[in-house]
Amino acid sequence: MKEPDLPKRYEPASFERRWYAMWESEGYFTPDPDQTETPAFSIVIPPPNVTGRLHTGHALVNTLQDILVRWKRMSGFNTLWMPGTDHAGIATQMVVERELAKEGLSRIEMGREEFLRRVWAWKEDHKDQIKEQLVRLGVSCDWTRERFTLDEGLSRAVRHVFVTLFKEDLIYRALAMTNWCPRCRTAISDIEVEHREQSGKIYMLEYPMAVEGTSLIVATTRPETMLGDTAVAVHPEDPRYRHLIGGMVTLPLTGRTIPVIGDAILVDPEFGTGVVKITPAHDRNDYEAGVRNGLSQIQVIGEDGRMTAAAGDQFAGLDRFEARERVLEELEAAGLLRETKEHVNAVALCGKCDTIIEPMISRQWFVRIAPLAGPAIEVVRDGRVTITPQSWESTYFNWMENIHDWCISRQLWWGHRIPAFYCNCGEVVVSEEDSPSCPKCGSSDLSQDPDVLDTWFSSSLWPFSTMGWPDETRDLKLFYPTDTLVTGFDILFFWVARMIMMGIRFTGQPPFSKVFLNGLVRDEFGQKMSKSKGNVIDPMDAVDEMGADPVRFTLAILTSGRDIPLAKSRMQGYAAFANKIWNASRFSMMHIDTELRSAKPINRDELRMVERWILSRVNAATHEVNRALSNFRFDEAANAVYKFFWHEFCDLYIEMAKPVLLGKHGTQADQRRARRVLLEALDRSLRLLHPFMPFITEELWQKLGGVEPSIMIAPYPISEDVLDDPEAERLVTIVQEMITTVRNVRVERGFTHSDRFRLVIQADRTRDAAFYEANAYLLVELARLSEVVINGKASGDAHRDVVGGVPIAIDFPEKVLTEEQLARISRDIEGLEKELTGIEARLSNEQFIERAPAAVVDGARSRKKEILSRLKTLRQNLVVRTA
RNA sequence: GCGGGGUUAGCUCAGUGGUAGAGCGUCUGCUUUACACGCAGAGGGUCGGGGGUUCGAGCCCCUCACCCCGCACCA
Numbered sequence: 001m002k003e004p005d006l007p008k009r010y011e012p013a014s015f016e017r018r019w020y021a022m023w024e025s026e027g028y029f030t031p032d033p034d035q036t037e038t039p040a041f042s043i044v045i046p047p048p049n050v051t052g053r054l055h056t057g058h059a060l061v062n063t064l065q066d067i068l069v070r071w072k073r074m075s076g077f078n079t080l081w082m083p084g085t086d087h088a089g090i091a092t093q094m095v096v097e098r099e100l101a102k103e104g105l106s107r108i109e110m111g112r113e114e115f116l117r118r119v120w121a122w123k124e125d126h127k128d129q130i131k132e133q134l135v136r137l138g139v140s141c142d143w144t145r146e147r148f149t150l151d152e153g154l155s156r157a158v159r160h161v162f163v164t165l166f167k168e169d170l171i172y173r174a175l176a177m178t179n180w181c182p183r184c185r186t187a188i189s190d191i192e193v194e195h196r197e198q199s200g201k202i203y204m205l206e207y208p209m210a211v212e213g214t215s216l217i218v219a220t221t222r223p224e225t226m227l228g229d230t231a232v233a234v235h236p237e238d239p240r241y242r243h244l245i246g247g248m249v250t251l252p253l254t255g256r257t258i259p260v261i262g263d264a265i266l267v268d269p270e271f272g273t274g275v276v277k278i279t280p281a282h283d284r285n286d287y288e289a290g291v292r293n294g295l296s297q298i299q300v301i302g303e304d305g306r307m308t309a310a311a312g313d314q315f316a317g318l319d320r321f322e323a324r325e326r327v328l329e330e331l332e333a334a335g336l337l338r339e340t341k342e343h344v345n346a347v348a349l350c351g352k353c354d355t356i357i358e359p360m361i362s363r364q365w366f367v368r369i370a371p372l373a374g375p376a377i378e379v380v381r382d383g384r385v386t387i388t389p390q391s392w393e394s395t396y397f398n399w400m401e402n403i404h405d406w407c408i409s410r411q412l413w414w415g416h417r418i419p420a421f422y423c424n425c426g427e428v429v430v431s432e433e434d435s436p437s438c439p440k441c442g443s444s445d446l447s448q449d450p451d452v453l454d455t456w457f458s459s460s461l462w463p464f465s466t467m468g469w470p471d472e473t474r475d476l477k478l479f480y481p482t483d484t485l486v487t488g489f490d491i492l493f494f495w496v497a498r499m500i501m502m503g504i505r506f507t508g509q510p511p512f513s514k515v516f517l518n519g520l521v522r523d524e525f526g527q528k529m530s531k532s533k534g535n536v537i538d539p540m541d542a543v544d545e546m547g548a549d550p551v552r553f554t555l556a557i558l559t560s561g562r563d564i565p566l567a568k569s570r571m572q573g574y575a576a577f578a579n580k581i582w583n584a585s586r587f588s589m590m591h592i593d594t595e596l597r598s599a600k601p602i603n604r605d606e607l608r609m610v611e612r613w614i615l616s617r618v619n620a621a622t623h624e625v626n627r628a629l630s631n632f633r634f635d636e637a638a639n640a641v642y643k644f645f646w647h648e649f650c651d652l653y654i655e656m657a658k659p660v661l662l663g664k665h666g667t668q669a670d671q672r673r674a675r676r677v678l679l680e681a682l683d684r685s686l687r688l689l690h691p692f693m694p695f696i697t698e699e700l701w702q703k704l705g706g707v708e709p710s711i712m713i714a715p716y717p718i719s720e721d722v723l724d725d726p727e728a729e730r731l732v733t734i735v736q737e738m739i740t741t742v743r744n745v746r747v748e749r750g751f752t753h754s755d756r757f758r759l760v761i762q763a764d765r766t767r768d769a770a771f772y773e774a775n776a777y778l779l780v781e782l783a784r785l786s787e788v789v790i791n792g793k794a795s796g797d798a799h800r801d802v803v804g805g806v807p808i809a810i811d812f813p814e815k816v817l818t819e820e821q822l823a824r825i826s827r828d829i830e831g832l833e834k835e836l837t838g839i840e841a842r843l844s845n846e847q848f849i850e851r852a853p854a855a856v857v858d859g860a861r862s863r864k865k866e867i868l869s870r871l872k873t874l875r876q877n878l879v880v881r882t883a
Numbered sequence: 884g885c886g887g888g889g890u891u892a893g894c895u896c897a898g899u900g901g902u903a904g905a906g907c908g909u910c911u912g913c914u915u916u917a918c919a920c921g922c923a924g925a926g927g928g929u930c931g932g933g934g935g936u937u938c939g940a941g942c943c944c945c946u947c948a949c950c951c952c953g954c955a956c957c958a
Contacts, residue, residue, distance in 0.1 A: 008918075195954090202958085219958045233958090267958085276958045285958090345957055391887060395953065398886055402954080489953090524895065524907095526951095557906085558896080562888085563951095565895050569907055576920035587917030635897070639905070654917080662916095740924090747924050753913060784915085824925095835902065842901095847938040856901050856939090863902070 004589035006703060010575070010582035012547025015699045020135055023698075028712055029142045031080045033474055041077035042479035043069055044463050045141060046487045046495070049088035050148065051095055051126040054133035056521040056529065056566060057488060059539035063552045064518060064559060064634060065486045066139045070691035071629055072483075073140070074716035080479045081140060082466050084147030085130060087123075089455040090184055090352050093414040096122050112413050112450075119414050133540055138548050138694045140712070145475075147466045149458045150416070157465035158416045158458050159432045161506060166420075166430045170368045171408075173420070173428070177287040178407055180360035181350035182305030182320075186411040187364050188350060189454060190404055191493050193357055195346040202343035203328065204273070206336040207232060210248040210257050216241070217338055218277040221345055223331070224323040225279040226251070227311045228300035229258055233276045233289060235269040236262030252336050253327065254312060263289050284359050301358055320358070365409040365418060365451070372501040373400045379510045385500060387515045388632045389561040392489060399493055406498075408454045415452030422447050460498035463511035470506075482512045489517040516632045518559060524567030542571055549693035550575040556692050557638035577642060578696050581689065584650050585700040588682050591661050591675050592704070602676055604722070609771060610778070611677040613732040614653040616725035617644060618684050623719035625688055641688050649681055652736065656778050665777045679704075684717045691716075731771050734804035735778055742783035742810055745799050748821040749812060756786035760794040762807040799877055802870040825877050832874075836867045 007014075023029065031040070043065050048058055065081065073079040096119045097107055107115040127148075134141065147154060165171040178187040203223050208215040216232055232249050234241035241260075248257040266289040267276050280290025281297040290297060300311040307315045307323045314330075315323050331337040348357040377400050379385045380393060387393050409418060421429040423438035423446050437444040458465070463482055467475040481503070487496060496515055503511030522528055523535040530536065542551045553574040558564045607615070621644035628637035659665035660674040683704070690697040690711050701711035708714040742759065751757075759779060763769040769790055776788035794800070794809030801808055839860050842848045849857060 004917085006917095009920075010918095195956095221958080272958055274958095278958095283958090343957090389888095395887060398954070493953095520952095526895075560897065562896085567895070567907080570895085572920075573906065576918095579918065579920045583918035583921085585917085590917075639897080643905085650918090651922085655922095743923060744925085747912070753915070753923080838902075842938075845938060849938085851938050852901075859901080 004586050004703075006582070006586045006589060008583075008586070010547070010579040010696065012549065012578070012695060013544075016136075016138070016548055016695045019695055019698045020138060023140065023710065023712060024143065026710065028710060029081070029140045030144050031078045031142065031478075033478070035078045036478065038076065038078040040080070040478050041069070041072040042080040042082065042482040043484055043486065044082040044466060044482055045084060046485075046491070047084045047086040047147075047149065047459070047462065048130050049091055050085040050123050050130070051092050052088070052130055054130060054137075054539055056537055056539050058130075058134075059137060059551065060521055060555045060559070060564065061486055061488060061518055062134060062137060062139050063555045064516070066137070066552075066694075067556060067634065067637075067691040068484060068486070068629070069140055070694060070712060071716060074687065074690065074712065074714060075718075076715065078478070080142055080145075080475075082145055082147065082479075082482075083131075083134070083139075083141035083143060084462075084466060085127065085149070086455060086459060087148065087150045087415060089410055089412050089415040089452060090186070090188075092119060092123070093412050094184070094353070096414075107413065115413055136540060136543050136548060137552065140694075145466070149455070149462075153468060154458060154461070154465045155416055156432075157461050157469055158453065159419045160470050161461060161502065162419055162453070162457075163430055163432050164506075165367065170371060171365060172368060173363060173365050175361060175363045176366070176407075177284045177359055178362050178364055179348065179350075179357045180303065180362065181353065181355050182303065182358055183353050183355040184350060184412075185303060187360075187362055187407055187409065188352075188357075189407045189456075192351040194349045194351045196349055197344060198347050199342060199344045200347075202341050202345075203337060204339035204341075205252070205277070205331060206338050207249040207251065207277070208336075209244065209260075210250050212244070212247060216244070216249060216260070216275045217273045218275050219272045220277060221343060222282075222324070223327045224307070224311075224315075224320055225282045225300065226277060226327065227254060227307070227315060227323075228279045228281050228298040229277045230280055230290065230295045230298060231258050231278040231293065232260050233263040233267050233278055234260065234274060235267040236264055238267075238269045238274055240274065252334060253330055261293050261295075263293060265289070265292070281361055282359055287359070287361065297361060299361070301360070303360070305355075305358060364407050365420075365449075365453075367406040367408055369403050369406050369501070372505055373403045373497075375504045376400060376497065376500040376510075379500065379504065385510045385513060385515065387517065389517065392492060392517050396492060396497065400497060406454075408457050409449075409451040410454055411450075412452050415455060416458055418449040418451050418453060420449040422449070456494050456498060459495055460502040461506070463499060463503060464507055480507065480511070481509045484514040484516060485512040486516045486518065488520065490520070492517065514632075519561065519563035521555075521564045521566050524565050524569070526563065526565050537566060537568065542568075546571055546575040547578060547695070549696045550578050552694075553577065553638060553642075553692050556634040557642065559634040561632075577646065578693065580646055580650060581686075581693070581696060581700070584645070584654060585682060585686075585703070587654060588678050589703065592679050592682075599676060599679075602680060606673060607677070608670070608673075609728050609731055609775060610653065610656045611673070612725045612728035614649065614677065614681050615723050616728055617648045617653075618681050618688075618717075619719050619723035620644075621648075622684065622688060622717040626716075626718065629691075638692055641685070641692070645685050645689070649685060652732075653681065654678075655782055659777055659781050664781075687711060687714055687717050690714075730804075731768070734806060735775060737803045738779060738806075738808060739783045741801055741803055741808070742779075742785065745801075745810060745821070746784075748818060748824055749799075750818055750820075751812075753784065755813075756784055757813070758787050758789060758794075758811040759783070759785050760789045760792045760798070760809040760811065762809075763790055768806070800873045801877075802866070802873050805866060805869070807869075807873060822878070825874055829871060829874050829878075832867050832871050836864065836871070839864050839867070 046061060069079055069081045162171060179193050180187055200221060202219055202221050204217050204219055206215045206217055218232060229251055236242060244260045245262045247260045249260060251258050266285055278286045278289055280287050280295050281299045282301060298310050300308055301320050302308045305320050307318045309316045315326060328337060350357055377397060380396060387396060419431055421436055423441060423443050425438060425441040427438050427440040429436050429438060429446060438446060464480055467473055467480050469476055499511050527533060527535060539551060550571050554571045621640050624640035625637045657674050657678055660670050663671060686697045686701050698711050706714060761772050763772045772790050779785055779788050795811050798809040798811045843860055
């Protein structure tokens with residue numbers, strides 16, 4: 001035995017950065033471009049915002065990808081994980097505008113060119129932050145291929161797609177009702193609008209009829225829009241009002257008179273007063289009603305959220321919510337505010353800044369999406385693309401089948417500028433060229449559309465634009481379509497669906513065959529993390545505190561397909577696991593020379609039962625980990641390796657191997673063999689663990705003197721049938737249960753750790769008797785016995801039990817039972833009797849015998865036998881004096 | 884209104900027809916020479932309520948209750 005060259009505790013800070021630097025400099029993250037024969041495995045990263053910071057959601061999605069990527073790479077695939085970042089139009093522009101505001105600057109004053117220069121500078125300053133944080137996590141992305149959505153190559157792909165879709169009339173420009181964010185000063189698409197229930201007020205306003213002397217009452221939650229009303233509608237069949245159709249009402253505060261119209265689509269006579277005010281310029285339904293009825297549109301709210309001149313002198317320039325108050329005051333004064341009621345409604349908010357959306361008519365670019373959606377629905381239906389968890393497929397279909405055209409123009413400066421050019425002659429030129437000339441009048445004095453594209457437009461091309469498309473590159477040939485996409489369910493519509501549509505349209509294939517949607521990271525009580533709740537866990541703080549491996553392992557073991565309740569205590573628990581791995585390796589190194597790594601293969605015929613057992617168990621864990629990872633069951637995979645390593649390898653195998661390793665039992669040949677098996681089990685364990693805990697496994701592997709230069713390119717264990725050993729599992733399990741029984745009774749009898757007893761095993765079957773004889777030392781050591789007697793005679797007062805069908809007796813120095821043990825035995829007996837009643841009821845049921853599978857019936861019969869034998873034995877224990 | 888998910892041990896969650904599980908927490912011992920970030924042992928659940936199918940239901944079907952998440956509507 002020797003002192004290992006290893007600290008007593010797991011100290012991740014001492015090696016994590018070192019190994020990452022080695023992996024990267026050795027080029028292990030970069031696939032071999034010449035290996036066209038090897039099957040490829042590729043993943044593209046969901047690109048984080050270029051100026052963002054890593055949060056727990058990123059930590060999760062990237063840990064999961066890295067587990068898959070490392071697993072596949074070790075399993076022999078030519079593996080590419082494509083990294084990169086997203087320019088994130090609105091988000092980045094907002095951040096930089098905020099920074100400028102601190103200097104008292106605004107982008108408007110600064111101008112487009114200068115502003116963009118500042119954003120690029122900001123991007124350059126921050127672009128490495130996300131990468132550095134991902135590196136701390138240990139992700140094995142191929143950084144030599146790092147991409148950015150505004151790179152020249154990706155921008156070319158964007159222009160090519162835009163122009164192609166425009167030529168096919170799948171992109172068009174139109175005046176339409178759009179969601180306008182007065183704060184971001186841009187239109188946004190429908191899915192960027194969030195709805196939130198809010199309690200507010202609804203107002204009943206009186207609109208006097210111009211001639212009839214009566215009046216109509218309309219209800220509204222947005223009184224300021226009345227300034228832009230151009231009609232009042234009733235249901236054409238409504239007997240209360242239909243005679244008023246064609247008449248006029250005087251629109252209060254404006255002096256305008258507007259018509260009363262009949263519209264069966266807009267008006268539900270059952271709802272409210274049955275009269276609806278129509279503001280075509282500021283409400284989606286009203287807009288459509290306006291188009292149907294040829295009404296004019298009066299824009300009373302401007303792009304900045306302030307009232308326009310058209311709202312009238314007394315309101316112009318007011319913020320829309322100030323205007324609301326003023327309108328109400330004036331109506332009140334005029335006696336036309338008839339009623340104010342509490343009202344709950346869902347307000348539309350900008351998904352980026354929470355500002356209330358103002359519906360506004362504007363000229364925007366749209367993708368005609370239905371023709372693209374059809375094939376994208378098909379590939380999920382026919383299984384060419386699978387979504388896990390599968391329940392998301394219905395959500396996908398539901399959305400795709402009711403999809404609306406996608407507004408892709410944004411009134412921002414940061415992003416891909418729309419490749420449309422306007423000529424003074426009125427011609428619109430859509431071109432991939434930077435400065436096309438007008439095909440109609442020949443002029444070269446065209447002005448480019450000032451707007452940029454929705455960030456998600458470029459994101460939707462990510463799986464192939466990052467690989468050099470539209471050129472036919474080697475990357476595309478080798479790695480496209482990619483294999484798996486891992487991302488959060490929150491961007492299923494924003495990103496996943498659109499990638500599938502664009503991928504099919506432009507490459508003829510869906511961009512990936514499997515989608516794994518991970519849940520939302522929540523706090524330990526299932527609450528959303530938020531700064532205001534103060535329950536946010538910063539993944540980098542956690543990495544600093546505990547190491548990257550425990551953080552990764554925690555995220556993996558919590559990923560079952562639902563939301564992830566992340567708790568500090570969980571991470572601490574898996575930091576303890578890392579320490580366990582560390583110390584088990586440390587123990588092993590006390591017995592293993594590194595040259596054993598090159599030792600000859602294990603001769604299975606020489607193995608002792610416990611050695612056969614541990615190899616069978618490591619094989620079972622190997623099988624389970626591979627199976628679980630294939631099904632994206634990260635929790636099951638992590639659990640399998642955790643349970644195996646801690647509770648089987650450490651708690652049982654190492655303890656069972658100690659007598660031989662320490663030279664207390666067996667020959668020198670036994671000791672050599674035990675070392676070899678210990679190494680084998682540890683080696684396989686570390687490789688199994690590597691995708692989950694890359695750093696600690698590398699550190700330990702290197703200390704063990706691995707054959708390959710790095711564990712990350714060593715082969716991943718695969719299960720081998722030859723290692724499965726049911727006999728060893730059966731016998732060693734019985735030994736374990738015997739040990740537990742002795743320990744248990746020892747405590748209940750009030751004996752201590754150092755008291756030693758004699759154990760008698762009635763092993764009648766000759767083959768098993770030899771096993772117990774040969775392994776008696778295990779029981780002596782682990783159950784702390786004085787001696788084990790096979791088929792001997794126990795004293796009449798010994799504690800008796802039956803373990804795995806084998807009767808045992810523990811000879812205690814006193815025959816006194818404690819109250820506690822008496823109670824325990826009685827409880828055991830009661831439990832067994834209850835179970836017996838159940839089994840007997842089943843066995844006496846003819847239907848059960850007839851219909852249940854034979855294996856189940858046999859199982860019940862042998863269980864009955866076991867219970868009877870155990871009951872008989874346990875009852876003997878009660879026939880003694882009590883204390 | 885449409886769709887999806889959930890309700891299992893104190894907490895957070897696994898468990899898709901055959902004798903109820905994990906982590907953390909709790910209780911009791913233990914400085915056993917890899918590890919007290921440890922070892923050993925224990926306690927703790929009529930699997931949301933009701934009904935049905937089945938020889939057998941936490942698991943399948945129906946129904947009720949409550950919770951969560953999308954989408955749509957909201958004058």
